[in-house]
Amino acid sequence: MRAAPDLLIRISLFIIIFFLPRISHASDTDLEKDLQRTLEQSNTVIERAKNKLKAGHSITSEITQLKNIAEEIRATHLLLKERFSIREEQTQALGAKAQDRHRVMSEGYS
Secondary structure, three states: OOHHHHHHHHHHHHHHHHHHHHHHOOOOOHHHHHHHHHHHHHHHHHHHHHHHHHOOOOOHHHHHHHHHHHHHHHHHHHHHHHHHHHHHHHHOOOOHHHHHHHHHHHHHHO
């Protein structure tokens, strides 16, 4: 029965990758904000898990939350990489200076 959750994750990831770029064109920083939010959320869950472990409690729900957050981070990362790739193609028409600036930003993210 492991195949069903994996298929659901893959379908969800496809939907996110396919539709999110169209939605996020309204604000160019949505992906960065989403990534920042999910990273902060993961830190909160990790701190809660640490406290539960110290108290001798189960952290099953935190592990599940972290797995879900990790999927969100992976999806956002893929979208950001795709956006950098698209912008790299667009900067080719703008000249060497634009290409250099984009390369520096892209390397800073990677």
